[in-house]
Amino acid sequence: MLDPATVSPNLTDRGRIPSVLRFTTELIAWVATPWALAEHSVVLAVLSVIVLIGLPTVFSTPGDKKQTLIPVPGIATIALVVLQLAAAVISSWLAWQSWLAILVSVLALLTVLAELPRWRWLLHAPGRSAVGGGGESAGKIA
Template sequence: MSSTPRPDDRVSSAFRFATELVAWVATPWALAAHSVLLAVLSVVVLIGLPTLFSTPGDKRNVIVAVPGWVTIALVLLQVVAAVAAAWVAWHVSIAVLVSVLAVVTVVLELPRWRWLVSQ
């Protein structure tokens, strides 16, 4: 395990949370027309997986410890879900804003991701 201190991610965590919120709303919204079950399942997956799996040192309460790349993959799942669902469910102008939010989130997450893969 690396002794590198965890980077300060107060700003990136706000953007990450905003992206997660969009994913939690847009994904079931986009899926509901096709299947209510899929819409509900999407929320369970998008909220449940990051709650259940986390990298030690990244969260206070770790239920199931996973390597850093898994945490990164879970964040990317949220980002991709937010963008894809926004383009399916909402007006183009909103989808563009969500896409910009996603890009900013990924850029701000890079220091944390470098730290996560070093763990």
């Protein structure tokens, strides 16, 4: 059984809908951001995808994903999600028609609402080991 103190709602049944909403918004960010940047710079468009996909892949809070490459505090994971949401919304307004950008904005708002339990957990996540990560904690925050 998973200990709710050391495991994010992201890895439980409660995390399914927020994960689907978050992933859908991430996909939109991965498409809309290079689309919006391509007319200005192909290099920036490519770099945006590397940043939007690479940072969350490499940096995560232990206990929030099944595998952690480089452990970071929960606030950093929240910031990465906010980056994805902002990229999706801003880029959709720059690259696409208004009706589609409105849908993306609504999706981002629903994602934020669904993510709140995870974000609360991330803000109070157990202590993190500076080395190793992998979901193991060095201690618990009281």
